[in-house]
Amino acid sequence: MKLVILGVGGMGAISLSKIIAQMSIIKGLSVRSSEIHGMAKKGGLVEVQMKIGEGKSGVVLQKTADFVLVLDEAYLEYGEAFLKDKSFGLIALTGEDKRWVVENLGDVRFANALVLGKFVKQQDLFTKDDAIKVLKGFKTFEKNRIAFERGLV
């Protein structure tokens, strides 16, 4: 599986990639990623490309990704360019999602778990339980679980 995660500095794109990596490791799948950070520190683009169960490098080319997770709406068009099939696989965190997370969980950073939920729902490599196993390791498991389940809906 080829996957790209796009976010801005401080939003947790790298943390999300690590959660998915942990899910892969538990399932015994190989996992590789390549991180690209722009020079702008605050608010700059953070791009993580991932390969699960394939490849030697973590690099994912445009027009080849199975899924693209976009954590900031400014990068929707850029994210779409990575998709193998433009009609499928774009998973975005919407303004509506963000508001729901802030109102119900108090911190926008739980939005990553919501995106993880949307991702898990759309593919068949990982199950809901695979994600829960990893999220359980977090101190803030309960809030992450709530956000994750919201994404599954």
Added chain:
Amino acid sequence: MKLFLSGNEAIAFGLIEAGARFIVGYPGTPSSEVIPTAMEIKKRFGIRGYFDWSVNEKVAFEEATAASYAQIGSAVVMKQVGLNVAMDPFMNTAMTGAPGGLVVVVADDPGPHSSQTEQDSRFLAFFAKIPVLEPSTPQEAYEFSKKALSLSRNFEIPVMIRSTTRVSHSREDIEVGDLADLQIEPHFVKDVDRFAATPHFRLILHKKLNEKIEKIKGLEWFSDFEEYFEGDVLIVTSGVSFAYLYDIVKDNNLENRIKLLRIKMPYPLDVEKLKKAIDKIGSKRIFVIEEGYPILEMQLKTKMPVIEGRLSGLVPNEGELTIDKIGEILSKAGILNQKSYDFVAPPFKRPSLCPGCGHRSAFFAIKQVFRNSAIYTGDIGCYTLGLNLGAVDTVHCMGASVSFAFGFDKVYSLFGKNDQIVVATIGDSTFFHSGIPALIDAVHNNSKLILVILDNTTVAMTGNQTTPANDHNQIGEETKPIEIEGVIKALGVDFLRIRDAYDMDGMIEDLKSAKDFVLNSKSPAVLIFRHPCVYSGEGLKSNVRFKDVYVDENLCTGCKVCVKQFECPSLIFDENKKKVFIDVATCIKCGQCVKSCPFDAIKVEQ
């Protein structure tokens, strides 16, 4: 235990597992994560060892060399330009050798993404006559680091691990071995003919070095080539290019078109052995694809003139060899039919100092006083971005702001323009790294440069590492803080002012006094503009925070002075309204922009 590690983290795990107990270096992208990881391992596994930052790469190299003289497994870590700083001890340690083992970890930055040069450190291994191993993935970075230390110990020779950005900053699931404290004893065996060798003995050391490298050339594992796939086109490759080529072959089903011959140790290369292997394979076309300079190609070309690569014009001679680029090269050569597509670039965002950064206020004050009349020499760090405020005219290498200012001041003073103001800006860590010797020269040789030390008490650019001014290291161990002003005073600087970089009026007053001082004297003026980095948790927590910072639309004339001259990314010009507004998502409400508005339209609420 299986961990998802970056190449740099994997290097730290590999080195410590292999017994390295002294690892030092200086931060620099893309190498900066090795030492923090080593420090975390020390803390987590209760391992005795010295893992920390040094003041610069030359000092780090010498410290690690001495540790290795005392039979302790050692490593020194830096980016490619850092190795330039450490060249003197680097060349010498190759001669004397490293009894306890010394691994030289160098991360190159093809592209370049965050460097002044695009050099290939493998050439410096060649130059110094030391072996270099080139991992292609984080997993290999881990394994090769262990191999490097054992090779270094066995032959008492420094061994280089050459990484590149895409190996250092990629992650992979890696099974790491056990980490435990070691019972080791330092044991320096005195041998003046070796460790304090006079030129005559250096000749003997050089001969010994040549003998070592000759033996290493044919060593099992290190000199073994790996062969992949069964195609009729042979590609000799190494490092990250190998990983890319492997993926290209797999993704495009080229297993019967391409054969890969992968090299782990590009120097010393057993060219005879390689030629035999290539002859045996008997391919009609042979390419060499490697990240950086044509080091494999130049060695191989002596025996096989038909090979194609950089020297034949097939592979470009500059820029990163990305997977797309390699695809293009193979398409050009008629091997791959890479579908051309229009690459969609992400929305452009100019790199800028963070909102609330004290450096921005300092640059603004400097420009208020000297406008465009001064020559501004800049340095390496976040504050290179003073470029955006028109307050940086030169950026060269670490510490060069001060020596460049010296050079400019001398020639202008000598040849008839005695009132030319030269303002150097340098960060605190860069000042410690290599600004101090240049300032000694300026004081001693009567240069009237103005030096502004932009002190945020951290190495911000590379991820907020500690500096010699901190009273603790990353894992909380106590260190003795070095006071910058103490150093300045001790050097005999007659003009010194210290100011918080958020005190705009104060900085302007100091800069004006500095100007008067240098115009009437023959010695440098030094100003320290200090403010904690707001990108660090502590800095942000302790920072001034107004209840609100906003633009009064009735007063804003849309002149854009704030946007252009203060250049905070939180100040945004609304093209429809022709007014500026403040982006609340990025603004940290420091209120520093207030002074930049000529019409007092930016307001703060207490």
